Every structure is written in structure tokens, then in C-alpha cells.
Amino acid sequence: MTGAEPHVARNYAPLPVTIASADGAWVTDADGRRYLDMLAGYSALNFGHRNPTLVGAAKDQLDRATLTSRAFRSDQLEPFAAALAELCKKDLVLPMNTGAEAVETGIKVARAWGYRVKRIPENRAKIIVAAGNFHGRTTTIVSFSDDADARDDFGPFMPGFVTVPFGDADALAEAIDDETAAVMIEPIQGEAGVVIPPEGYLKRVREITRERGVLFIADEIQSGLGRTGETFACAREGVVPDMYLLGKALGGGIVPVSAVVANDDVLGVIHPGEHGSTFGGNPLAAAVGHAVVDMLATGHWQERARALGEHLGEKLDALVGEGVTAVRIAGLWAGIDIDPSVGTGREISEKLMARGVLVKDTHGQTIRLAPPLTIRATELDWAVEQLEIVLKS
Incomplete structure (x- = not known):
């Protein structure tokens, strides 16, 4: 039973298979046919469908509390944040839900840091991005996309972004000026077709950003959390960025969980009331995310x-x-x-x-x-x- 979806908006063109159940690396369609899943939810299912450890963490939390909003504290959020901060070797975690929200949050944090720490003139902060990027499809993010399907007919676009070729460290260095707050790149471009930059590129990005006093933001939403054989793809070159953007696998394929992770001198620029999310860091998400981090901590x-x-x-x-x-x-x-x-x-x-x-x-x-x-x-x-x-x- 492949079946169309007449009441679902046509923002996707899925393959004609209707999945009814899943386990490990296999899924079963509504007619009982099994398929080997070689996509894993674009890396959201790094640990397989219905991973027993992660399902167990979710079930335990479902019996306790699922949502408090950030108006109150929960007993799950700080343990999760502490474990994730330790995994990233950073100080602070700002929890959100989806990967696109993590990117939007990272952009806001970078701009605030540019104005409040670097003292960039008001409304002049710029972020350098790479051609061929995919960071999401919100109106801000498509403003610096070169994918016509994501961009056409969705303007007017947000200013403040400068695009340079992916893998070209010299072009990146040339684009930085006194109004540059950050460089935001995917260490490996997933949506572009698993495009791997030249060896040494990430090291040069780290050196350039440090020398020029701008933030290095690594979008590890697809590449992070074990996918590339390292906890983070940046680690393939021994590089630690100023800010990690995480998502997908952080929710174990069970609930949407994303996060911005950085040190206090970066994330500390955000104050109460300036950014938030009703569901971000909810107890269920934190419990599952904590279990994911514990699994990764073993190596x-x-x-x-x-x-x-x-x-x-x-x-x-x-x-x-x-x-x-x-x-x-x-x-x-x-x-x-x-x-x-x-x-x-x-x-x-x-x-x-x-x-x-x-x-x-x-x-x-x-x-x-x-x-x-x-x-x-x-x-x-x-x-x-x-x-x-x-x-x-």
C-alpha cells in the first residue's frame, strides 16, 4: 500500500513507500514488506529505530513529566545540559527543538556577541557562510541559501550574510572585516551530497577566525554525534569551534531536540527574555538527549x-x-x-x-x-x- 497523501501539504516528494513499523536498521511498510533503511532520518536515527536504551529513557520520563515550559525548572534539564556541555568541552547549553531553530539561535547569539563584545556598530554585524550550504529552510536561513528551490519566491531576504566558496580558506579570510561577527559552516556539507572540504581547511578556518577575532560556528546538526566516526566532524582535524549547533541525532529519532553549545563568554551574552522556546529543553527531550549523550560518551x-x-x-x-x-x-x-x-x-x-x-x-x-x-x-x-x-x- 503506497498510497498518496491528499491532505498533506506538498512540501516533500517522498518515495512511494508507507512505513508502518521499524526496528533497528529495518522498516516495514503497511503491506508487511521490509526495507533496509540507509538514510536513518537524515542522521536523526544514528542509533537505529526504537533503540531500546532511548525508548526506555522516553518511557520512564513519560510516566513522570513531559513539559514544564521554561517558566519553571525541571529535574532533567540541568543534568542533560551538564552532560552535553562536557561532551562538547564547553560551559553552556541553550536547548531548542529543531535544527533550524538551533541555527536561528546561533545567528542571534553571534549578532549579540558582535554588538556586545566586539562592539560592531548597531545593525552592521555580518556572518560569513559557505556556498552550497544547507542550514534549514526558515526565511532567515534561505536568505543565504543558493538553492533555488529553497529560495525562489520567498523574499524579501534578510541582509547581513556574506557567501564564500566552501573549502576556500583564502576567500574566507578575504571576506572578513571589522563588521564580521562569525563564520558559520558545515564541516561536511550533507545536503549538498556529503561534500568534504580539502584537508586542512577546518584548521585554517579555526586559525583565521581566532586571529581575526570572529566566532567559528560549526553546524554539526547532520555531521555530529558519531556520524563521521568522531563525536563531531570538526574533530577529524582536531578542531574545536566557538559554537556547536546540534540537532537530529540528539533526539534519538524519538523527539525533536536541538541545542546551541558554547562557552560562557559567548552564550552568556543572551539574557532572560531575549530568546526562548516553550518546548525547548522540556523534560522528555532532556531525558532522551541525556541518554544519547551517555551513549556517545563511551566512544x-x-x-x-x-x-x-x-x-x-x-x-x-x-x-x-x-x-x-x-x-x-x-x-x-x-x-x-x-x-x-x-x-x-x-x-x-x-x-x-x-x-x-x-x-x-x-x-x-x-x-x-x-x-x-x-x-x-x-x-x-x-x-x-x-x-x-x-x-x-
Whole structure:
């Protein structure tokens, strides 16, 4: 039963599969057919569908309290914030719900820091971003997007953003001036097709921002929390930004949880009444988020992503020249460029779905793989075998 959704607004074009249940790396549709989930909710399900530890944390909290609003304290928020701050090696956590909210919050904090600490003249603060970025689809965020689908017909746009090429540290340095408050980048661009910058780029960004007195904001909403084989993708180059933007996997695929994490000299610029969220940091979200942080603190999931990613990379590299033009992989996260003579990314995704593998296309010719970190090597092998069959067909 694939079924259309006549009463759902058409802001997505999903693959024609209707999922009714899920467990681990597998989902089952309404007709009982099973599929291997190689997308994992764009990394929101890093720990698999219905992870027992995370479901247990949610069930325990559901029996106690789910929402207090931030008008009152809850017994879950401070323990969660303390654990997340420790994971990030930072002082403070500002909890929100969605990734886009974390980005919006990061922008507000950076501007406040620019005015209150750096003393940028009023309404002149600028934030440097990278071409090809994807930070969300709010009206502020699409103001600095170069994706026509996200941007066209949604103006007028918010000023205060400067775009430079992704991976070009010299262009970034050239764009910084006395009115620059921050540089905000994805360490790896996920929506763009798992685009990995040149080696040394993140280190140069860190050096440049420190030398020039601007904040380095890392959007780790997709790349963070174990996906790339490190807790954060920035750690692949030993880099610690001034501010982390987190989301997706932080909620364990159960509830939306996001956060801005930074030291007190940055996040401390926000005062009561200047920013908030009724649901941000609610007890249920905090309980689940705390369980996620505890899982990551062991290092097990990061190591698993590294090992499985190496295994997957070897399998995918063998397909280059066999219907695949390029493979980019970081941990258990891959972008695969499909030869146009074979088909579009959407066509390959649909053919894989027919063979029991769920992936998603992006930018026409690319498919992305971001399976749960719970997946087995044999399951990865089977998925690549299905891709090879589809490419040859």
C-alpha cells in the first residue's frame, strides 16, 4: 500500500513507500514488506529505530513529566545540559527543538556577541557562510541559501550574510572585516551530497577566525554525534569551534531536540527574555538527549562508524566506473554520484526501493547513504549488492 497523501501539504516528494513499523536498521511498510533503511532520518536515527536504551529513557520520563515550559525548572534539564556541555568541552547549553531553530539561535547569539563584545556598530554585524550550504529552510536561513528551490519566491531576504566558496580558506579570510561577527559552516556539507572540504581547511578556518577575532560556528546538526566516526566532524582535524549547533541525532529519532553549545563568554551574552522556546529543553527531550549523550560518551558508536565506514567505502569504491562517477565518504556517511547515462539519483532511489533498500537523492545525480550506526557489515554488503544490480540493469 503506497498510497498518496491528499491532505498533506506538498512540501516533500517522498518515495512511494508507507512505513508502518521499524526496528533497528529495518522498516516495514503497511503491506508487511521490509526495507533496509540507509538514510536513518537524515542522521536523526544514528542509533537505529526504537533503540531500546532511548525508548526506555522516553518511557520512564513519560510516566513522570513531559513539559514544564521554561517558566519553571525541571529535574532533567540541568543534568542533560551538564552532560552535553562536557561532551562538547564547553560551559553552556541553550536547548531548542529543531535544527533550524538551533541555527536561528546561533545567528542571534553571534549578532549579540558582535554588538556586545566586539562592539560592531548597531545593525552592521555580518556572518560569513559557505556556498552550497544547507542550514534549514526558515526565511532567515534561505536568505543565504543558493538553492533555488529553497529560495525562489520567498523574499524579501534578510541582509547581513556574506557567501564564500566552501573549502576556500583564502576567500574566507578575504571576506572578513571589522563588521564580521562569525563564520558559520558545515564541516561536511550533507545536503549538498556529503561534500568534504580539502584537508586542512577546518584548521585554517579555526586559525583565521581566532586571529581575526570572529566566532567559528560549526553546524554539526547532520555531521555530529558519531556520524563521521568522531563525536563531531570538526574533530577529524582536531578542531574545536566557538559554537556547536546540534540537532537530529540528539533526539534519538524519538523527539525533536536541538541545542546551541558554547562557552560562557559567548552564550552568556543572551539574557532572560531575549530568546526562548516553550518546548525547548522540556523534560522528555532532556531525558532522551541525556541518554544519547551517555551513549556517545563511551566512544563505542564513533568507533563503530569508523570501522563500518571503512568497510562500506571499500565496497563503494569498486563501483566507480560501473555506473558511479564519484564516491565521498566520512565515517558511515556517503555521497554517491550516479553516471547520468545510468539514471538520475531519484530513479536509482526508486529502483533500490523496489529491491528493499531505502536511500534518498539530492541535487539530481547524487544519492546519500547514512544508515543507522547499529547496522551490520553484512547488511551494508547486501545494500551495495542491490545498488550494483540496479546500476547494471
